[in-house]
Amino acid sequence: MSDRMASRRRSNRRHSRWAAVCAGVALSLTAGVPGVATASDRPVSPRPPLRVLDVPTAMAGGLLHPDASPAGANDWSCRPTRKHPRPVVLLHGSAANRFNNWSMLSPWLKRQGYCVFAPNYGGVPGSPFQATGPIAQSAKQVARYVDRVLKATRARQVDLVGHSQGGGPTPRWYLRFEGGTNPAHPKRNKVRGLVALAPSNHGGDISGIGRLTTKLGLNPTMSALVGQAWSDQMAGSEMNQKLDRDGDTQPGVRYTVIATRYDEFATPYPKNFLTAGPGATVRNILIQNLCRQDVSDHLSLAYDTNAAQLVSNALDPAHATPVRCGLTLPLLGG
Secondary structure: OHHHHHHHHHHHHHHHHHHHHHHHHHHHOOOOOOOOOEOOOOOOOOOOOOOOOOHHHHHHHHHHOOOOOOOOEOOOOOOOOOOOOOOEEEEOOOOOOHHHHHOOHHHHHHHOOOOEEOOEOOOOOOOOOOOOOOHHHHHHHHHHHHHHHHHHHOOOOEEEEEEHHHHOHHHHHHHHHOOOOOOOOHHHOOEEEEEEEOOOOOOEOOOOHHHHHHHOOOHHHHHHHHOOHHHHOEOOOHHHHHHHOOOOOOOOOEEEEEEOOOOOOOOOHHHHOOOOOOOOEEEEEEHHHHOOOEOOOOOHHHHOHHHHHHHHHHHOHHHOOOOOOOOEEOOOEO
């Protein structure tokens, strides 16, 4: 018992350090860091009643209610309709959680008739800072969660929508190594589509900070402080080398990447984009090519109604509608 208590205390100290480091990075980039979540099957705690439409309010809510589901998500009695036959699973980014990452997009998709689900994964239950653990372990948690969604909804496949780590290495690892796809029989894939907002594909450098820690050999120290997800997401990491070795995609999956040129975390932003391999399709979108007045950054892309319409179009391309471009601001959304 004493060993378990000591382990829990060490884990709590690690996540406290993660919070401090994230705050420091946020200040240096004049940006906030998204919260992280863990794939938990525990009963959902009461959620705050209001829909959240901007990043600062979502961040505050995620700190106060780290285990809460965003509005519209995790109704385990939901059954997909003929119009929307696949449940949507939302995967938050590093140091984020399901509430602070998805409080705009979750009710957006629910109103359109989707069954929406959102786990916390990759962190200690109850901590607002999730997705700090090793990518491979996070992918295993996502695999279990998707299986639970498929069983509960009686659906054959899901669509994944992810932000940052949750749109990049974690779902891609799940698709390749944890049973999300069946390359020999793609029609048996558990996942039909992956829609990624500012995904940290191929390693990001956090506006040069990651390059510096890599050059100075500090990534192991950073990971000891804030979690293995730091080192895993650096360019050239062992995780990235294994993940990218046989190409970016899996057969039978429809990939959509939505990036912003003002990203300050998953940088440089062209590394967000994927190259289609056999049997897969990829659409890479730089949002400023569609909406010039969109100046969303890494965080606010999840609270960007222009991007939300692109997500809807990717989930249901047969009924895609033009994006009515509006002003979207960094840190705030729009």
